[in-house]
Structures are given as C-alpha cells and as structure tokens.
Amino acid sequence: MTIPHGEGIYDRELDKNAANFSQMTPLSFIERTAQVYPGRTAVVYGDVRRNWLQTYDRVRRLASALANRGIGRGDTVAVIAANIPEMFECHFAVPMTGAVLNAVNTRLDAEAIAFILNHGEARLLIVDPEFADVAERAVHIAGRSIEIIDIIDPSFSGGHRLGETTYDDLLEGGNPNFKWERPVDEWDAISLNYTSGTTGDPKGVVYHHRGAYLNAVGNILTWGMANHPVYLWTLPMFHCNGWCFPWTIAAAAGTSVCLRSVRVEPIYDLIRSEKVTHFCGAPIVLNLLAHAPDELKAGIDHKVSVMTAGAAPPAAVIEAMEELGFDVTHTYGLTETYGPAVVCAWHDEWNDHDISEKARLKARQGVRYSVLDGLMVADPETLEPVPSDGETMGEIFFRGNNVMRGYLKNPSSSDKAFAGGWFHSGDLAVCHADGYIEIKDRSKDIIISGGENISSIEVEGVLYRHPAVMEAAIVARPDEKWGETPCAFIGLKPGATATERELIEFCRANMAHYKAPKTVVFGPLPKTSTGKIQKFVLREKARAL
Incomplete structure (x- = not known):
C-alpha cells in the first residue's frame, strides 16, 4: 500500500484521546x-x-x-x-x-x-x-x-x-x-x-500550566528531593510563585513551614523544631544566617539543603554556610524562566577540593535544568555561541517549555525578548571549558538588591522630581549584605544645595523604601559627545567607593 507523502504508519489511527493524553498542570x-x-x-504555621x-x-x-x-x-x-x-x-x-x-x-x-x-x-x-x-x-x-x-x-x-x-x-x-x-x-x-x-x-x-508543571518537577530533580521534604518558606511566594515551590512541595508530598517574616531567630528555631530539610533564599538571607549569633546556630544536627539564587552569591557567603554544615546549591534564572532554570550541578570529584575551592566552583551559575531545552552564551546580534574559554563574554540565552509565554499587553517587548527563537536574558556571562556558565556583568541597568529587581530609571525619575537636582544617574554599588544597592550620582542645579540624607529621604517618601539609593555622590556626571551619561564610568566609581 502506498503511504501518502509526509504521512507514516505512526500518523494514522493513533490519535490522542482521553485515555492517553491530558493537559499538564501542577x-x-x-x-x-x-x-x-x-x-x-502539609502546612505548619504557628499553632496551625x-x-x-x-x-x-x-x-x-x-x-x-x-x-x-x-x-x-x-x-x-x-x-x-x-x-x-x-x-x-x-x-x-x-x-x-x-x-x-x-x-x-x-x-x-x-x-x-x-x-x-x-x-x-x-x-x-x-x-x-x-x-x-x-x-x-x-x-x-x-x-x-x-x-x-x-x-x-x-x-x-x-x-x-x-x-x-x-x-x-x-x-x-x-x-x-x-x-x-x-x-x-x-x-x-x-x-x-x-x-x-x-x-x-x-x-x-x-x-x-505546562511550564509550571515542568519547573516544579525540575526542582525535585535538580535538588535530589526525596519524598516528604520539610520546606521552610524563607523565599517570598510572590517571587516567581516562590520559584514554583508551592507546586514542587505538593508533588513531593512535603511540608510547607510558613513564615511571616524573614528573621534569623525564627528561621533557626523552625529548622530545629520542625527538622527543616530544605529552604531557598537570595544571598542576603544566607548572609544573615551565616553572621547570626552562635547561640542561635546550636543544636542543628540534621542535613539542611539550601538553594540560593536571585543574585550571584559571593563565594565567601557560600563558604560561610558550608562551614555551618548547610549544603548549598546555586541556581540561576529570571522571572521570565519561572525562577531557577540553571544549576551549578555538583560533581563528586569536586568533593576533594578544600572548602574555598568548592565555594568558588559553586559560585558559578552552571548548566541547564533537566527540563530546560536550551542554554547558551552567545553574541547577542548573531546568536553565535562564544568560545568556552572562560573569558569571552556574551549574553545568556534560554529556550524551552519553562520560558514565559510573554509579556502581558506588551508584544513589542515579547518580540524583542524572543528574537531569533531564543529568550534574551540581558545578562552577560562567560562559558567555561566544562560548559558551566558564569555571570560577569549585566547588560541591563537593573540593580538586584536582596534578590529584588530595582529599575535604575524608576529611581532616577524620582530624583529628577527633587527641586535641587539637575541630573541623576543610578548604578549598582556592590554590598556585602544586599549583593547590590542603588548608588546615585547627582548633579545639582546652579546655586542649589542638597544633602545625601535629604535625597535619600525624598526617594523613600516617593517609592518603596528598598528602592531608594543607599549612597549619594555629588558632582558632574561623565557624558559622551552626544550628552549621554556614561554609566560604565559611574559603575567603576561605585565599585571603588
């Protein structure tokens, strides 16, 4: 019998039906x-x-x-x-x-x-x-x-x-x-x-639904979570739906230990009393725990696994947590990738390294989740992958089912983000010889402070409303506690005066407090010949402060 062109024996009489196909949903x-x-x-919260x-x-x-x-x-x-x-x-x-x-x-x-x-x-x-x-x-x-x-x-x-x-x-x-x-x-x-x-x-x-399902399962696979984990909610559920962990914990038949506010005392108390096995958090949370008083850390004699993301964690923070006996897994992703979609997957042979070298290796962002189809560091114009030499920088690109549908009511931004059939992260990285990626800089002017994104343009917009401000530029300043904080460079109007405290309080009165600059530097702003502020110069100044 002749089979029509383009149709094979597996294309006939083998259709989807209610018995063999259902829509994925967490x-x-x-x-x-x-x-x-x-x-x-399932749930623990105070007396509940x-x-x-x-x-x-x-x-x-x-x-x-x-x-x-x-x-x-x-x-x-x-x-x-x-x-x-x-x-x-x-x-x-x-x-x-x-x-x-x-x-x-x-x-x-x-x-x-x-x-x-x-x-x-x-x-x-x-x-x-x-x-x-x-x-x-x-x-x-x-x-x-x-x-x-x-x-x-x-x-x-x-x-x-x-x-x-x-x-x-x-x-x-x-x-x-x-x-x-x-x-x-x-x-x-x-x-x-x-x-x-x-x-x-x-x-x-x-x-x-499909992406949420897959990333929830991906968390289990990536973290090696056995059935019935006890998960402490130190990560906000509003942040990428808690990195999909509400659905992950349901899939793993675990326990959600709820926590209204992130403070070191209740975190350590709950880890002890509820025998918490897993929790997530931005590097700032790890930093708080690592520098807590010794008496709070006592009495934890079971394995606790920590997943960190939201900002590149300093190796020193990872090292401090490992010294406490916590097993740290470093992941990376964006809101657009359902939270973490890249992991610094561990190799047993790395166990022989000293703790400092382990921390350096864990500080790399890593390789794709099992449920992510594609990850590469490439030239943002040509989409050609950069050499795996650990030196050549390119943009990080994602592809797969755990990439967002798009931006609501914003087709131009969606089209730009998906140009060339890849999701453009806007993050700059290198690729090492072993295929592990490592972020080196950000092509966007977003500041990540305590795991939360802060738009520099939004902060600048508030500063420009101050009567004394002629020009303003916001860049990230490295911070041991928060990872990054907003640093404001200000040019005042002729004859006008303002203090650092005055401008910071003005911002705090006109926007969420965590977005306000923590540092203000006064003086002329460097510009190109066309009048554009040279933020790369300001970033270097902020790093040197």
Whole structure:
C-alpha cells in the first residue's frame, strides 16, 4: 500500500484521546498527594497544622467559592500576602477555576501596586492584614471597583478590614467536593508575575500550566528531593510563585513551614523544631544566617539543603554556610524562566577540593535544568555561541517549555525578548571549558538588591522630581549584605544645595523604601559627545567607593 507523502504508519489511527493524553498542570500534584498521603502534614504555621487532605479540602472550597462569584478562565485574582497558608492555598485554588493568580510583591508602594492591579485587570483582590494600608491606597489610586477579600490571621496583631467578605467566609460557603477541571490547554495562563524592566513600569510575565508543571518537577530533580521534604518558606511566594515551590512541595508530598517574616531567630528555631530539610533564599538571607549569633546556630544536627539564587552569591557567603554544615546549591534564572532554570550541578570529584575551592566552583551559575531545552552564551546580534574559554563574554540565552509565554499587553517587548527563537536574558556571562556558565556583568541597568529587581530609571525619575537636582544617574554599588544597592550620582542645579540624607529621604517618601539609593555622590556626571551619561564610568566609581 502506498503511504501518502509526509504521512507514516505512526500518523494514522493513533490519535490522542482521553485515555492517553491530558493537559499538564501542577494542580494534579495536590490531588494525588491528598489521595496517597492524606494524613501527612502539609502546612505548619504557628499553632496551625493541617494535613494534605485538610489542605485539599480548603483549596477546593476556595476554588468553589471563587467560581460562584463568577471567577473563571482568563480572569485575574491578585493576592497581597506574606508566606502564610492562605497564600500557599491560592496557588492551587485560583487556577482550579481557570483564573490566573497574580501574587503581588508585598514590598512595592501603592502606586506600583495600583499599576499592577489595573494592568492585570484584577477582578478580585485577597489581602493579608499586614498589607491592608498599602492595599487600600493602591485600590484608591487604581480608581476602579475591585472586590476585596480579607484574610483574618489571629497570629497577626494589626491591620484592618477592607472588604465585606473574609477568606474564611469563602471557605465556609465553598464546596469541598468541587469538581475542578484541568485547563482547556496546558498553554493556558496559570499565573502573572511582574518584574522590573529597563523602564519604570513593571512588565507582566505570563506563566502557563505546562511550564509550571515542568519547573516544579525540575526542582525535585535538580535538588535530589526525596519524598516528604520539610520546606521552610524563607523565599517570598510572590517571587516567581516562590520559584514554583508551592507546586514542587505538593508533588513531593512535603511540608510547607510558613513564615511571616524573614528573621534569623525564627528561621533557626523552625529548622530545629520542625527538622527543616530544605529552604531557598537570595544571598542576603544566607548572609544573615551565616553572621547570626552562635547561640542561635546550636543544636542543628540534621542535613539542611539550601538553594540560593536571585543574585550571584559571593563565594565567601557560600563558604560561610558550608562551614555551618548547610549544603548549598546555586541556581540561576529570571522571572521570565519561572525562577531557577540553571544549576551549578555538583560533581563528586569536586568533593576533594578544600572548602574555598568548592565555594568558588559553586559560585558559578552552571548548566541547564533537566527540563530546560536550551542554554547558551552567545553574541547577542548573531546568536553565535562564544568560545568556552572562560573569558569571552556574551549574553545568556534560554529556550524551552519553562520560558514565559510573554509579556502581558506588551508584544513589542515579547518580540524583542524572543528574537531569533531564543529568550534574551540581558545578562552577560562567560562559558567555561566544562560548559558551566558564569555571570560577569549585566547588560541591563537593573540593580538586584536582596534578590529584588530595582529599575535604575524608576529611581532616577524620582530624583529628577527633587527641586535641587539637575541630573541623576543610578548604578549598582556592590554590598556585602544586599549583593547590590542603588548608588546615585547627582548633579545639582546652579546655586542649589542638597544633602545625601535629604535625597535619600525624598526617594523613600516617593517609592518603596528598598528602592531608594543607599549612597549619594555629588558632582558632574561623565557624558559622551552626544550628552549621554556614561554609566560604565559611574559603575567603576561605585565599585571603588
């Protein structure tokens, strides 16, 4: 029999059907774990301890209640909350309705949150009492009606009610047997995360179910996580959906130990009392733990694995953590890659090195996750890979299912980011002979402080509003605690005066405090012949301070 051109025997009568194909979604993880390990502890938060069956019950009640309020496919539900059980539950309940979860950065000011609420077209806002004030101002600035659901946290004193309904009211009226459905297409959006770009307004990064599923599994493979890890939430769940770890912990039938604020005392206390096996954090968190008083560090006699990313960790910080007995894994990624997608994969033969050499090796960003299809360091114009000589710099490029769908309502930025069939990271690196990449600089003027992105243009925009400022430029200054902090170079108007403290306080009054410059240098700014400020000169000055 003649087979038509382009069609083979495997292309006929072997179609997808309900028995052999389903859309990938990380929501399937909680369903399975609640069925297989119903009695295992899922969530710990102060006096609250819930197992997986109870957690799945609450998730379905919440999803049912949201659906009853008309929330469905393509709608956005925003949440402003700390790392508390309700934030964890929203990672499952919101997408169970077909809606998209927008976990908002709790460190942002009201103006930035208002922009996010409007740009993402949030239909409903769930608010933790700790952030009631900023949420109230943000909704007022947004200038439109958004239904607000108040989380009531008995362990938190303060805050006030904003809406007419509480989170507990939703659970009370929800159906624990809610029949949620998989997404129509695994390409459907599951979450919306905002990241600062090279402009002041943040960009909305859209994740899909397939990517969230794969990166959650990738975390397990990369970290060698056995079943039932005990995971401490030192990483904000608003940050790339906690690097996909809400879904990872569900897949691994683990325990989420929730933590409202990152302080060294409760971290060490919980590591001891709950026998925490894993936690994540930016280098600043590791630095805090490494320099904590010795009495806090005592009594930890079990293995603790730490994953760090968000900024290139100094080898000295890694070394200090390893000396405490913590096993550090260094990963790298961006909001656009669902969080970590590159890992400094360890080789057994490296165990023979002294601790300083181990730390130097671990400080490299590494190789691609098992679930990432492509990673390269290449010329940003030609996309030709650079030599693996550890010296030639190029831009880091990603390709695969755990790269974002694109930027919401911003096709020009999406097209630019995906030019040539690769995602352009904007980070400059070298590739070593063993194929491991190492970041050397950033082609964008983004400052990464404590793992959070700060747009230099946004800070400059605030400084330019000060009556004494003629010109301003913001660059990163290396900082032992934060990794980087904003350093302002200021040219004053003729006859005008201002002090460093005055300008810093002006910025703090007009934007999120962590974005304000920590250093101000006065004097003429170096410029090109066309009048453009030479930031590379200023970066060198900032490093020399």
